[in-house]
Amino acid sequence: MTDHELHVSKIRDGTVIDHVTGGQALNVLSILGIDGSEGLSVSVGMNVPSDRLGKKDVVKVEDRELSQSEVDVISLIAPEATINIIRDYDVAEKNRVDRPESVVGLLSCPNRNCITDGTNEPVETKFAVVDEGVRCAYCGTIIRDSLADHIHPSQ
Amino acid sequence: MRQDHLITATQLSRADIEAVLDRAAEIDADPAGMADRYPGTVLGLCFFEPSTRTKMSFETAIKRLGGATTDMGTVESSSVKKGESLADTVRVVEGYADALVLRHPSEGAAKMAAEFVDVPVINAGDGAGHHPSQTLLDLYTIRDNVGLDDLSIGIMGDLKYGRTVHSLADALTNFDVRQHFISPESLQLPRSVRFDLHNAGAQLREHTELEDVLPELDVLYVTRIQRERFPDETEYEKVAGEYRIDAETLEAADDDLAVMHPLPRVDEIDPDVDSLPQATYFEQSHNGVPVRMALLDSLLSEVDQ
Ligand SMILES: [Zn+2]
Numbered sequence: 001m002t003d004h005e006l007h008v009s010k011i012r013d014g015t016v017i018d019h020v021t022g023g024q025a026l027n028v029l030s031i032l033g034i035d036g037s038e039g040l041s042v043s044v045g046m047n048v049p050s051d052r053l054g055k056k057d058v059v060k061v062e063d064r065e066l067s068q069s070e071v072d073v074i075s076l077i078a079p080e081a082t083i084n085i086i087r088d089y090d091v092a093e094k095n096r097v098d099r100p101e102s103v104v105g106l107l108s109c110p111n112r113n114c115i116t117d118g119t120n121e122p123v124e125t126k127f128a129v130v131d132e133g134v135r136c137a138y139c140g141t142i143i144r145d146s147l148a149d150h151i152h153p154s155q
Numbered sequence: 156m157r158q159d160h161l162i163t164a165t166q167l168s169r170a171d172i173e174a175v176l177d178r179a180a181e182i183d184a185d186p187a188g189m190a191d192r193y194p195g196t197v198l199g200l201c202f203f204e205p206s207t208r209t210k211m212s213f214e215t216a217i218k219r220l221g222g223a224t225t226d227m228g229t230v231e232s233s234s235v236k237k238g239e240s241l242a243d244t245v246r247v248v249e250g251y252a253d254a255l256v257l258r259h260p261s262e263g264a265a266k267m268a269a270e271f272v273d274v275p276v277i278n279a280g281d282g283a284g285h286h287p288s289q290t291l292l293d294l295y296t297i298r299d300n301v302g303l304d305d306l307s308i309g310i311m312g313d314l315k316y317g318r319t320v321h322s323l324a325d326a327l328t329n330f331d332v333r334q335h336f337i338s339p340e341s342l343q344l345p346r347s348v349r350f351d352l353h354n355a356g357a358q359l360r361e362h363t364e365l366e367d368v369l370p371e372l373d374v375l376y377v378t379r380i381q382r383e384r385f386p387d388e389t390e391y392e393k394v395a396g397e398y399r400i401d402a403e404t405l406e407a408a409d410d411d412l413a414v415m416h417p418l419p420r421v422d423e424i425d426p427d428v429d430s431l432p433q434a435t436y437f438e439q440s441h442n443g444v445p446v447r448m449a450l451l452d453s454l455l456s457e458v459d460q
Contacts, residue, residue: 111262113260113283115241115263120238121242132350137263138262140348141262141346142347144346
């Protein structure tokens with residue numbers, strides 16, 4: 001932790017998602033499909049003072065690494081986030097998130113009449129990242145606000 | 156056209172559109188000249204929603220090119236009823252046909268279908284999404300009557316769910332056209348269409364009253380406001396009534412105005428308009444065959460190479 005020490009125990013292997021926009025920690029967990037029932041050891045810090053962001057959230061998840069689409073969606077709700085992969089108590093990798101060009105899976109289209117919605121079609125949802133937000137590659141519907149409401153983890 | 160499929164009008168450049176319209180004009184001048192162009196070519200008709208005009212017009216077009224059709228029939232009588240996915244249906248029909256024409260109640264259906272097949276897919280209507288082959292015949296009709304540049308068009312009715320409106324508005328951004336959108340507030344253009352129009356630099360204005368803009372129009376494109384868009388009958392009658400036109404309405408319009416409609420109409424254009432010189436909707440409908448012949452020629456000749 002560069003800013004302030006988060007008072008939770010260190011993890012041996014897993015992922016620390018730091019510099020999450022204040023208030024978005026629970027949305028990060030829902031992107032990861034974590035609700036506690038998985039038995040993973042999870043620590044969450046919310047509105048922790050941060051030199052860079054004023055206030056930030058931090059999410060630590062033991063024994064879990066992130067897929068690219070999870071990182072892509074996190075980047076949209078927490079553009080300043082850093083992803084630290086921990087192996088044997090050390091930071092093995094530290095990456096800033098990049099704004100992706102598109103997001104595959106994880107988000108569901110809010111258009112109830114979209115071909116990707118609730119049908120038995122063998123396709124994943126796909127959204128192009130546009131200035132205003134994200135846009136369904138199939139029906140064109142634009143999600144501008146509250147992206148987190150449309151998170152639909154596949155697992 | 157350099158594309159393999161026709162999914163939305165946003166994929167069409169001015170050059171693409173003009174190539175199809177020019178070809179359609181040649182075909183129109185000599186319809187029999189194309190009779191042996193595609194012998195043995197089969198067009199697969201996948202209509203998941205009832206349609207008479209669009210389907211008949213594609214059927215006639217491929218037959219006049221020397222080809223034939225294969226038709227999945229109605230949804231009630233097909234394997235779709237048994238729960239088959241669209242992706243499976245098109246992959247099966249692809250084995251019977253050289254190109255597919257797809258109408259489906261869900262937005263994005265044609266886009267998705269095109270990802271699963273190698274033959275050209277033509278979107279003949281995807282829910283409230285797009286209907287680009289209709290747009291090509293609309294543009295052909297506009298060009299024939301009033302030309303496509305320095306044009307004022309009024310597009311009226313259900314702009315929110317009207318797929319012909321969405322495709323037409325997108326395509327018109329390729330030309331020097333002032334687009335006036337006339338509708339009740341609840342049926343204005345959806346955000347996704349506005350997004351595309353804005354990106355394309357469209358000149359657009361929105362109105363709730365036709366009379367505000369009627370005198371300056373070269374084209375009035377009327378679409379149907381459907382009852383199911385309103386919570387109750389009274390509200391529907393009240394709103395829809397304001398967007399019906401008759402001969403008296405058109406007294407305020409230019410003599411050279413072209414009144415268009417994708418058809419079928421119900422009561423949004425009074426039959427007393429039919430005999431006026433401004434009535435262009437039957438001509439528009441007839442243009443469906445040569446324009447779809449030109450479109451099929453464009454897509455199928457790409458397959459040949
Ligand atoms: Zn969609």
